[in-house]
Amino acid sequence: MQLALNRLKETFGDSILETHSCLGNETAVVEKEKIVEVIRFLRDTQGLEFNFMMDLAGADYPERSERFEVIYHLYSLSTKKRVRIKVRVPEANPVVPSITSLYKAANWFEREAFDMYGIRFDGHPNLKRILTFDEFEGYPLRKDYPVNKRPKIPTPDPLIKV
Amino acid sequence: MQLGDIITTRIDEVVKWGRKFSLWPMPFGTACCAIEFMGVVSSHFDISRFGAELVRFSPRQADLLLVMGTVNYKQAPILKRIYEQMCEPKWVISMGACASSGGFYDNYSVVQGIDEIIPVDVYVPGCPPRPEQLLDAVIKLQQKLQGIKEEN
Ligand code: SF4
Numbered sequence: 001m002q003l004a005l006n007r008l009k010e011t012f013g014d015s016i017l018e019t020h021s022c023l024g025n026e027t028a029v030v031e032k033e034k035i036v037e038v039i040r041f042l043r044d045t046q047g048l049e050f051n052f053m054m055d056l057a058g059a060d061y062p063e064r065s066e067r068f069e070v071i072y073h074l075y076s077l078s079t080k081k082r083v084r085i086k087v088r089v090p091e092a093n094p095v096v097p098s099i100t101s102l103y104k105a106a107n108w109f110e111r112e113a114f115d116m117y118g119i120r121f122d123g124h125p126n127l128k129r130i131l132t133f134d135e136f137e138g139y140p141l142r143k144d145y146p147v148n149k150r151p152k153i154p155t156p157d158p159l160i161k162v
Numbered sequence: 163m164q165l166g167d168i169i170t171t172r173i174d175e176v177v178k179w180g181r182k183f184s185l186w187p188m189p190f191g192t193a194c195c196a197i198e199f200m201g202v203v204s205s206h207f208d209i210s211r212f213g214a215e216l217v218r219f220s221p222r223q224a225d226l227l228l229v230m231g232t233v234n235y236k237q238a239p240i241l242k243r244i245y246e247q248m249c250e251p252k253w254v255i256s257m258g259a260c261a262s263s264g265g266f267y268d269n270y271s272v273v274q275g276i277d278e279i280i281p282v283d284v285y286v287p288g289c290p291p292r293p294e295q296l297l298d299a300v301i302k303l304q305q306k307l308q309g310i311k312e313e314n
Binding site for chain 1: 235236238239269270271273274278279
């Protein structure tokens with residue numbers, strides 16, 4: 001069952017910071033510098049073939065020193081296995097390498113994580129807000145975003161480009 | 163000429179009477195409430211009994227804006243522009259908790275009532291409101307057009 005995690009540990013050694021596997025949910029926390037390599041390895045290695053990027057999300061843990069987490073959910077259409085990869089980034093420099101070069105599907109997911117948490121994806125072709133509007137201030141899913149804060153109603157019509 | 167062949171009235175009374183039975187709604191349906199509107203226009207509830215069945219999808223051809231559903235901040239300028247594109251005279255019905263107050267979406271993304279952006283004539287409570295409630299709103303608007311004050 002733990003094939004993917006074992007292969008990762010063999011190949012990347014100390015760059016795999018943590019792993020756990022519970023009821024078939026395999027999770028690995030990896031160094032953010034290695035994320036593109038790790039995902040490429042999972043996608044291209046025979047026997048693993050995680051060829052479907054199902055989800056990419058951000059998360060905020062204010063009590064941690066590395067406050068933000070980016071979580072990748074991969075699925076293999078040939079082996080029917082799933083794996084979850086996480087990277088952690090500090091608030092001061094929340095930058096993660098983009099995986100859009102591997103999966104085009106990651107484009108909008110990374111934009112969403114940027115929009116909601118302010119995590120920046122290095123190498124993303126078009127990193128701008130996707131759900132809120134360009135003038136929106138702050139990152140609404142961060143735990144310290146004030147509950148009662150309301151944005152100003154955007155004045156220029158977003159449909160009309162001047 | 164016999165008694166009853168002629169009635170006298172004021173021109174603005176006739177205009178008001180005509181207007182109130184020929185409202186042309188423009189549906190601004192953004193969420194679940196708009197589904198309820200389909201019931202209102204369909205045969206069972208039949209909004210045409212009140213002369214407001216001619217649904218137009220161009221604000222230029224409508225005089226009643228029906229805002230049905232959740233309106234978020236990103237959408238607010240679009241709603242405002244659609245309201246501005248309608249010719250005078252024009253009226254607005256805000257259908258449902260979301261359009262009237264933000265509803266349970268008390269958060270960063272949803273406008274807390276469309277009256278922050280455009281004037282509203284009739285608010286309809288409910289999540290979603292029953293079709294009868296929207297018909298009631300149309301009747302209330304008709305009374306308003308005729309200049310009848312609500313008695314209660
Ligand atoms: S008021 Fe209720 S039914 Fe209407 S749009 Fe909001 S959530 Fe949907």
